[in-house]
Amino acid sequence: MTTNEELIDLCNNPSSSARSQFLRSLDLEGAGKYISGVDYIARESRLIGFKGLKIVVNKSYRMSISNPAARIFLIPRFKSRVKVYPISFERIREESWHLGDFLSMLIDHEGYHAKELFESPKIISHFSDVNNAEYRAYENQVRNFDKRNCSPTFRIWAEEMRNCYKRVSCELNSN
Numbered sequence: 001m002t003t004n005e006e007l008i009d010l011c012n013n014p015s016s017s018a019r020s021q022f023l024r025s026l027d028l029e030g031a032g033k034y035i036s037g038v039d040y041i042a043r044e045s046r047l048i049g050f051k052g053l054k055i056v057v058n059k060s061y062r063m064s065i066s067n068p069a070a071r072i073f074l075i076p077r078f079k080s081r082v083k084v085y086p087i088s089f090e091r092i093r094e095e096s097w098h099l100g101d102f103l104s105m106l107i108d109h110e111g112y113h114a115k116e117l118f119e120s121p122k123i124i125s126h127f128s129d130v131n132n133a134e135y136r137a138y139e140n141q142v143r144n145f146d147k148r149n150c151s152p153t154f155r156i157w158a159e160e161m162r163n164c165y166k167r168v169s170c171e172l173n174s175n
């Protein structure tokens with residue numbers, strides 16, 4: 001079975017252990033220098049946001065990174081852990097995306113955050129810098145579209161996110 005078939009199978013199979021095993025088996029390429037592991041989180045995270053004056057609850061992060069040493073204490077050279085939520089698999093199924101699209105989110109996006117936190121955590125220490133960090137991570141995905149043979153609809157989505165963060169305040173559901 002190719003890894004892509006394995007991913008597509010897992011989109012229809014919510015087994016935590018199978019998804020965890022799959023995530024552990026992935027080659028993180030150069031991002032392995034900045035990521036200590038990839039964890040599957042079976043429960044969705046809820047994100048509270050604002051739309052104008054209205055409070056909205058977005059479904060979840062797709063993926064996120066955890067690195068308290070870098071984020072709270074601004075200590076460089078600590079690796080991050082990546083958390084992958086069920087919605088990552090759901091999006092792949094709903095949009096008919098494939099492994100290249102998944103790796104774009106995992107390696108080119110989360111791996112990019114991990115690299116910046118490893119090298120210079122101060123770069124995203126202020127709230128206003130978060131939008132810039134998101135912009136750079138989506139831009140890195142765009143740069144690697146061809147390498148990963150990303151799907152046309154995936155490219156449109158990631159470019160839209162990049163452009164949204166370029167405008168500083170992005171109301172789309174990020175990560």
Ligand SMILES: [Zn+2]
Nearest residue numbers: 113134137175
């Ligand atoms: Zn991000």
